Amino acid sequence: MARVRFTANLERHVAAPTAEVAGETVCAALETVFQANPLLRGYVVDERGALRKHMLIFINGEQIADREKLSDKVGPTDEIFVLQALSGG
Amino acid sequence: MSDRIWVGTKKGIFEVERGAGGWRIVKTHFLADDTSMFLSDPRSGTLLAALDHGHFGAKMHRSGDGGKTWQEVGVPEYPPQPDGEVEKDNWGKPWAWKLIRVWALEPGHKSQPGVIWCGTLPGGLFRSRDNGATWQIIDTLWNNPMRKGWFGGGADYPGIHSVCVDPRDGRHVHVGVSCGGVWATEDDGQTWNCRADGMRAAYMPPEKAYEPNIQDPHIVVQCPARPEAMWAQHHNGIFRTTDGAKSWQEIKEAGPSVFGFAVAVHPRNPDLAWFVPAQKDEKRIPVDGKVVVTRTRDGGKTFEVLRNGLPQDHAYDLVYRHALAIDETGDRLVFGSTTGSCWISENQGDSWSCLSTHLPPIRCIKFG
Numbered sequence: 001m002a003r004v005r006f007t008a009n010l011e012r013h014v015a016a017p018t019a020e021v022a023g024e025t026v027c028a029a030l031e032t033v034f035q036a037n038p039l040l041r042g043y044v045v046d047e048r049g050a051l052r053k054h055m056l057i058f059i060n061g062e063q064i065a066d067r068e069k070l071s072d073k074v075g076p077t078d079e080i081f082v083l084q085a086l087s088g089g
Numbered sequence: 090m091s092d093r094i095w096v097g098t099k100k101g102i103f104e105v106e107r108g109a110g111g112w113r114i115v116k117t118h119f120l121a122d123d124t125s126m127f128l129s130d131p132r133s134g135t136l137l138a139a140l141d142h143g144h145f146g147a148k149m150h151r152s153g154d155g156g157k158t159w160q161e162v163g164v165p166e167y168p169p170q171p172d173g174e175v176e177k178d179n180w181g182k183p184w185a186w187k188l189i190r191v192w193a194l195e196p197g198h199k200s201q202p203g204v205i206w207c208g209t210l211p212g213g214l215f216r217s218r219d220n221g222a223t224w225q226i227i228d229t230l231w232n233n234p235m236r237k238g239w240f241g242g243g244a245d246y247p248g249i250h251s252v253c254v255d256p257r258d259g260r261h262v263h264v265g266v267s268c269g270g271v272w273a274t275e276d277d278g279q280t281w282n283c284r285a286d287g288m289r290a291a292y293m294p295p296e297k298a299y300e301p302n303i304q305d306p307h308i309v310v311q312c313p314a315r316p317e318a319m320w321a322q323h324h325n326g327i328f329r330t331t332d333g334a335k336s337w338q339e340i341k342e343a344g345p346s347v348f349g350f351a352v353a354v355h356p357r358n359p360d361l362a363w364f365v366p367a368q369k370d371e372k373r374i375p376v377d378g379k380v381v382v383t384r385t386r387d388g389g390k391t392f393e394v395l396r397n398g399l400p401q402d403h404a405y406d407l408v409y410r411h412a413l414a415i416d417e418t419g420d421r422l423v424f425g426s427t428t429g430s431c432w433i434s435e436n437q438g439d440s441w442s443c444l445s446t447h448l449p450p451i452r453c454i455k456f457g
Contacts, residue, residue: 013145014161039161043145046187047166054144084144 129457198259208249
């Protein structure tokens with residue numbers, strides 16, 4: 001089971017607890033999380049399922065390559081970290 | 090008469106109430122969150138707040154108890170983009186069909202409870218039939234081939250900022266587009282026509298200046314008692330129609346400037362309208378550093394310049410298109426600026442009192 005962690009900044013808007021999920025890709029792993037927590041989906045991906053522009057996903061510290069379809073492979077002991085890029089305002 | 094004002098800002102929503110001591114801020118909502126639009130629906134009392142979380146996207150929250158509690162509801166979602174369908178921005182860069190910002194929220198006709206209209210960037214018009222819980226795109230407008238002739242003005246993408254529902258007939262709706270002119274349906278959205286004949290775009294090559302589908306009305310408002318009378322504060326001037334947008338007439342003189350973003354029309358008198366001018370397109374500041382409101386009582390033939398209670402020395406407040414509002418009596422007006430100042434009048438603009446000069450940048454203001 002891969003572990004999915006979310007930036008703590010999300011907690012101000014929506015519950016985003018760490019989850020242990022199955023899934024061979026980032027997309028599949030996140031889909032499992034979103035099915036249990038539907039409100040979280042729109043905060044991470046847009047209506048096309050693509051990663052939001054100012055969001056980042058790392059697998060074991062390496063940024064994913066496919067931000068559109070989230071097809072990067074995930075192993076059973078991997079850690080997926082969903083966080084936000086920094087910006088001002 | 091409305092004793093409540095909602096001020097939507099870059100850092101939250103401020104609820105303002107008129108009590109014995111005058112107007113004051115009584116509550117904050119979504120403090121620190123960017124509020125792109127707000128609706129207080131007079132038919133049901135429903136409140137809708139459109140937030141723009143930046144990193145986390147645009148979100149909508151609804152309250153059925155006057156803002157005591159809020160629930161997150163659905164946001165407008167664009168249809169899947171067909172394979173091979175490519176749309177490009179002003180710089181030739183492809184863009185995807187996805188929600189960027191909620192830019193207009195208006196109640197449907199009184200005979201259509203639960204209907205709410207929503208304009209968005211990029212260029213979307215949506216309708217909810219369940220008080221904002223879910224939204225459906227008006228695909229007859231989205232799929233209209235002329236829609237691809239729209240372009241961004243200020244924003245990178247075209248956007249629908251104005252929705253005017255005819256009080257006589259809820260099937261008759263006008264929308265304002267930056268930059269895409271004014272569009273009208275008379276059959277509840279089944280068919281649409283561009284109605285910007287007479288508008289002039291000084292920013293286009295001369296041969297395209299009068300093309301309806303590239304006009305940039307910053308905001309379009311409709312007189313509720315005389316819906317065929319509408320006003321548009323356009324990118325390079327003020328335009329008025331008295332025939333339901335079939336033809337528009339340009340107003341070339343209006344006090345210190347015809348440039349600006351906001352306009353309000355009296356609810357019963359179509360000739361009475363207010364504007365908050367800025368110097369010009371390239372210098373978006375009040376003329377001579379003096380904040381003024383201009384008012385016409387004769388359909389744009391003449392204008393008064395109203396400044397009683399407004400700063401007249403080194404004031405650089407710019408007023409966005411949704412940041413001027415009028416109440417249902419037509420006596421009370423309120424406007425707010427990008428520098429966080431907010432002024433209220435109870436006598437049609439003859440005099441103004443300052444609510445605050447320290448709010449965050451103000452994006453939208455509504456009575457109700």
